[in-house]
Amino acid sequence: MTLTGPATVSMGEPSETGRFGDFGGRYVPESLVPACAEVESAFRSAWSDPQFVARYRGLLADYAGRPTPVTECHRLSAELGVRVLLKREDLTHTGSHKINNVIGQGLLTVAMGKKRVIAETGAGQHGVATATAAALLGLDCVIYMGEVDTHRQELNVFRMRLLGAEVVPVRSGSRTLKDAVNEAMRAWVSEVETTHYCIGSVMGPHPFPWMVRELQRVIGDEAREQCRALLGGADPDLVVACVGGGSNAAGTFAGFVGTSARLVGVEAAGGAAVGRGAPGVLHGMRSLLLQDEAGQILEAESISAGLDYPGIGPEHAYLAGTGRAVYADAGDEEVLEALSLLARTEGIIPALEPAHALAWLVRAARDGTVPGGSTVLLTMSGRGDKDAGQVMELIGDRLDARLAAKS
Amino acid sequence: MSAAAGAVGRGVPLEAALRARRDAGAKLLVTYMTAGLTEDWVDYLQVMVEAGADAVEVGLPFSDPVMDGPTIQEASVRALARGVTPEAALSALAVREQPVPLVAMTYYNLVLRAGLERFAARAAAAGVTGAIIPDIPLEESGPWEDAAADAGVATVLLAAPVTSDERLAVLCRRSRGFVYGVNLMGVTGERSSLAGSAGVLAKRLKAVTDLPVVMGFGISTPQQAVEAAAAADGVVVASALMRAVLDGASVVELGAAVADIRRALDRG
Ligand SMILES: Cc1ncc(COP(=O)(O)O)c(C=O)c1O
Numbered sequence: 001m002t003l004t005g006p007a008t009v010s011m012g013e014p015s016e017t018g019r020f021g022d023f024g025g026r027y028v029p030e031s032l033v034p035a036c037a038e039v040e041s042a043f044r045s046a047w048s049d050p051q052f053v054a055r056y057r058g059l060l061a062d063y064a065g066r067p068t069p070v071t072e073c074h075r076l077s078a079e080l081g082v083r084v085l086l087k088r089e090d091l092t093h094t095g096s097h098k099i100n101n102v103i104g105q106g107l108l109t110v111a112m113g114k115k116r117v118i119a120e121t122g123a124g125q126h127g128v129a130t131a132t133a134a135a136l137l138g139l140d141c142v143i144y145m146g147e148v149d150t151h152r153q154e155l156n157v158f159r160m161r162l163l164g165a166e167v168v169p170v171r172s173g174s175r176t177l178k179d180a181v182n183e184a185m186r187a188w189v190s191e192v193e194t195t196h197y198c199i200g201s202v203m204g205p206h207p208f209p210w211m212v213r214e215l216q217r218v219i220g221d222e223a224r225e226q227c228r229a230l231l232g233g234a235d236p237d238l239v240v241a242c243v244g245g246g247s248n249a250a251g252t253f254a255g256f257v258g259t260s261a262r263l264v265g266v267e268a269a270g271g272a273a274v275g276r277g278a279p280g281v282l283h284g285m286r287s288l289l290l291q292d293e294a295g296q297i298l299e300a301e302s303i304s305a306g307l308d309y310p311g312i313g314p315e316h317a318y319l320a321g322t323g324r325a326v327y328a329d330a331g332d333e334e335v336l337e338a339l340s341l342l343a344r345t346e347g348i349i350p351a352l353e354p355a356h357a358l359a360w361l362v363r364a365a366r367d368g369t370v371p372g373g374s375t376v377l378l379t380m381s382g383r384g385d386k387d388a389g390q391v392m393e394l395i396g397d398r399l400d401a402r403l404a405a406k407s
Numbered sequence: 408m409s410a411a412a413g414a415v416g417r418g419v420p421l422e423a424a425l426r427a428r429r430d431a432g433a434k435l436l437v438t439y440m441t442a443g444l445t446e447d448w449v450d451y452l453q454v455m456v457e458a459g460a461d462a463v464e465v466g467l468p469f470s471d472p473v474m475d476g477p478t479i480q481e482a483s484v485r486a487l488a489r490g491v492t493p494e495a496a497l498s499a500l501a502v503r504e505q506p507v508p509l510v511a512m513t514y515y516n517l518v519l520r521a522g523l524e525r526f527a528a529r530a531a532a533a534g535v536t537g538a539i540i541p542d543i544p545l546e547e548s549g550p551w552e553d554a555a556a557d558a559g560v561a562t563v564l565l566a567a568p569v570t571s572d573e574r575l576a577v578l579c580r581r582s583r584g585f586v587y588g589v590n591l592m593g594v595t596g597e598r599s600s601l602a603g604s605a606g607v608l609a610k611r612l613k614a615v616t617d618l619p620v621v622m623g624f625g626i627s628t629p630q631q632a633v634e635a636a637a638a639a640d641g642v643v644v645a646s647a648l649m650r651a652v653l654d655g656a657s658v659v660e661l662g663a664a665v666a667d668i669r670r671a672l673d674r675g
Contacts, residue, residue: 017546025547027515029474031567031592033544033574172480178471185473190593192569280516281542282471294492295520296470 009324011213011250011257011315018206021321023288023314026205027281032185035192036284040207042112047214052107059103060218063136064093066100068219070226070377075345080365081372085236086348086380087223089248096351096382097219097248098129102198104215106133109196116140116195120184122149122177122244123306123353124156125382126200131165133198141165144184146176149305156386174299176308177244181283201245202313205284209313213250219379220255227377235259238370241379242357243267243327244306246313248381253325261377263325265316266360268307268335271300274320274327277311287314303332303394304352306382330359336395338362339384349384352391357381418534421462421508421561421584425619425640428461434672435585435641436632437621438665439464439512441482441649442499443491449499451652454662456507459669464539464643465500467493467513474541476596478646481653493517493526497533510537510563510584515551523551527558537561537584545577552581563587566612568604579616588612588622588639596646598625601634609638629671636672644668 018024026036046052060066068091073084089097102119109117117139121127127143134141143160147169150157160167173179181204188197202209202216220239227236239256241249243265253263267274277288282297290298290310300310312327319325330338335352338359343349350358357378364370384391425435438460440452455463468483468491475483493513500509511530518526518540530538538560543551545564552562561584566575569592579586588609591602605622612620622635623643632642644665651664 026544027542027547028544029541029567030544030565030570030574030578031589033546033567034569034571172477173470173484182471182473186476186594189474190591192592278520280519281514282516283473284542289516291516291520293520294494295517296487297516 009257009319009322011254014206014210018210020315020318023286023317024206024209025286026284027286028205028284029189031189032192035188036205036207038112039196042108043207043211046108046111052111056104056107060100064099064103065091066218067222068092070223070230072230073346076342079345080362082365082370083375084361085227085230085375085377087219087252087377088380089219090348090350090380090383094129094132095385096125096129097216097251098126098200099132100218100251101200101212101215101247102129102133105196105198106137106139109139109198110137112196114194114196116191117198118142118144118184118187118191118195119198119200120144120177120180121200122146122180122308123304123386124149124153124160125306125386127165127167128156128159128163130198131160131163134165135163142187143167144170144180144187146170146174146180148175149177152305152390153386155389176299177305178297178310185283201247202250202315203245203283203285203311209285209315212247213254213315216247216251217254219248219251220253223252223377224255224259231375235261236377237374238262238264238376240264240266240357240361240376242307242353242381243312243316244309244353246316248379250313250315252379253319257324263319264360265325265327266357267312267327267329268300268302268304268356269329269331270302271307271309272329273310273312274316275329282311285314287311288317303335303390304356306351306353307356328360330356334359334363336391339391340395348380350380351382351384352387354379354381417504418531418536419506419508421510421537422618424508425461425585429619429640434636434675435461435619435621436669436672437462437464437641437643438648439466439643439645441466441468441479441486442496443468443486443489444482444649444652447658449503450658451661453503454658455665456505458662458665460507460665461641462508462510463505464510464512464645465496465535467496467511467517469514469517472514474594476594476646478597478650478653479595482649485653493521494529497529497535500535501533504534508537509535510539511535512539515540515543518551523554527554527560531558531560535560537563539563539565539587541565545574545581556583565589566608568592568608575611576615579612579618582618585619585621586612586616587643588620590622590624590626590635593624595624597627597650601625601631605635606638613638629668632668633671633675
């Protein structure tokens, strides 16, 4: 894999029809066309309204705890031979970057005069974040979650309910994230007058991929300046983030697309839409999708509920096509190893999703894909608390053995 | 317009057939059958035609049917589990010629994956003369409409209760075969009563188009069919029939259910 790409691609507005190159668009039933148009015009005016932006920035600062720091990982860097900097989205309120998006869309819901939000969730992080923003802003909230994920992420289900949201287990299809999106879209069609669909990643029909990237670009904009302060005005050589739908990666890349940094998105090996997908239409967008010969969507498979998505945001499909960003993947086993490594060397337990980005970096540093001495900014999109139970089941024995060998 | 305009396949041209029935004073009955739902699914389709359907929608099942409620989702899952593919479904249709138009109802990804021209040509060769693809709105459906027209397949567009007058006019101008009025804001599936929005949309459509106006979504009983057809030219009945098949109705029993709706519509 080569990591070079032209620096001429920008991450600006999509075309009038919501396209990034050939990808994106608005493939929704006629019933949802007016609602998408309403969200687009509301976001356009809000995003250029200094008062709205000030409210959004104010809540990110005083409520969500921004700016998040960039942490230099001295011990991990020594181990890998590359200089690793982490953008600490795990330190935000609710523990992941998802809060940046939901505060923006929550305020937009209020601005549109709606009193209710619905959302899909995989790992539960977006569900928890949406329920949090709904509680903060006094909105009713219903979260659609695949039944399989409600079991994998029991604690997050309880959190959402504690926050006043209703959690609807989705029993159709593969009972994971893609089915939760289907069910949320079905619900939105019948509730569209009163309800905003708070999509959790840079996916869905226009304007969502663009809007969510704009609401997440705070990650990259902060990180770029923080890196420059740390690196004497220089930019990192490499910027790495995990990709489910791709919101933390898009927000991160937006801050660095104009620099010389090489951009790398890391998908779960069992959900690698760039690596193994083909162009298609799902959930309102044309993008790269895991699908069979006939066009039936395949189920992604990963230990990480947050990356269990058979597609990728359309702007990532575009960036991949231009070569400005490259997309790799990481398998379950190396992810668990990387998670333990960061915990032991830096005292940071990552969520399984960003552990994918880390796993790729560990491999790429060791096999020379990333040259020794490179500087790498990696977005630590969330903290590992939500996954602790699952990780204990997966590697608890191994940990016991390691400790026994030491004593 | 010439009845055979654009017809290159061997199926019955959709618009001409529906206009002829309407002009003869009948209310139109369009039924729906999920392809591959059972081994003998073509027999179910056949009995719908024999019991008085004026056209049949053939659902080509998709893994992620976002405009469908629990019944058609269940039918799709079952058909997919039986291994049906768009290709196999169309081949099965091609074996038996039908005296009424067949309309493929599916989602865009299956069409894109095959290729627009290829999909349209295959459908036409199987005797399909119409297509309904609910996840491509006006802004995205142009390329498919062109490919379909070249193959002699009419693209039926859907109008919703929230569609503005301006969009409604464009939609009626571009729709072929008939205009599909979506009765309610929601997905397909049986409902205990007809949505109030149905009559309003039917009247708005009739005011701006001479194409047959057929209303669908949620029509579950002969009585509801009569009500929904009142301000329109006809109705689509889908989930209620698929519910019956899912619950084990035989071919004869399904024929009787369709005949009940036919009789109710004919009585008015
Ligand atoms: C911590 C964390 N990172 C990443 C993701 C993946 O989402 P995205 O690719 O939109 O950033 C999730 C999704 O649940 C998550 O919880």
